[in-house]
Amino acid sequence: ESSRACNFRCSFCSLTGERGRYQTYDLDQVRAQIRASGKRQICFIDNNFYGNDRDYFQAKVEMCGDLVKAGEIDGWSCLVTGDFFARPENLDLVSRAGCKALFSGIESFSEEVLKSYNKRHNTIVPQVEMVCACLEAGVVFAYGIMLDPTTRRLEDLRREIEFIVNTPEITLPAFFTLAIPLIGTPYFSECLAGGRFLPSTRLRNLDGVTLTMYPRDPMDQVLAFAKDLPSLRGYRREALRHAVKFTRRYRRSLEPIQLFAALLPTALICTEFAASSPFRPQFGRTRQTYYGPTELLDGFYAPQFQIGRA
Secondary structure (H helix, E strand, O other): OOEEOOOOOOOOOHHHHHOOOOEEOOHHHHHHHHHHHOOOEEEOOOOOOOOOOHHHHHHHHHHHHHHHHOOOOOEEEEEOOHHHHHOHHHHHHHHHOOEEEEEOOOEOOOHHHHHHOOOHHHHOOOHHHHHHHHHHOOOEEEOEEEEOOOOOOHHHHHHHHHHHHOOOOOOOOOEEEEOOOOOOOHHHHHHHHOOOEOOOOOHHHOOOOOEOEOOOOOHHHHHHHHHHOOOOOOOHHHHHHHHHHHHHHHOOOOOHHHHHHHHHHHHHHHOHHHHHOOOOOOOOOOOOOOEHHHOOOOHHHOOOOOOOOO
């Protein structure tokens, strides 16, 4: 970690709710931690690696490049915000310094949706253009997509999914999630004031999988959509076709390990349970309803041992 918090205030983000100030760490300390880790591939877990201090960002990238040239690490990856791509030289800078992958929260390919979340920095550069530029520079691009049936029609959400799986120039999302009104965020306050929450909704249900708010379309249709979303049921054939075309396009610009990382979301989406929890038995698992008022706690909430009452 070379920094903490973020200089943006997206309405749905937990960092906005925490109201933390963007801070950077001493580079000598960061360098020492990298060397002490003994890892060949470094993943920076900064909330925003790019930040608002350009001199610090450039010094940090230079440090990573020096470590790669010296053979101390093989490569590195990090998370950046959309404004990073407003300067084409940034991508060239990190690529030459040995960056192997970037994660950026695209959230949606709809400009209208992004503006409603106060995520205008994602509208600076056309998103498909941004992803393609990254991949062609030899850097894997990872991102997530957030779909909100409480503010958008299912027809509109399905169009966005179809656009993604039928655009082999870009990577598939690392995950699809429903909108999550995290407590303490402006989005949570907006949903609470608007009476959007379903009855008996618990904080546990705000997981991006369970429907917790009144949708715009009929409830049964939206629940079916929510159930199919994590595994992209109904779009698996398109996802596999996407993987083949993507491989053909980028097999020369990406290293084998990068290509594997870029295609991993296809496996995680199309074989969700087998890929993410291969050794966890499905028999006896709590059956999900994907509906807040009736969703049960799963095995993670079963105590390992009982504590007697005083």
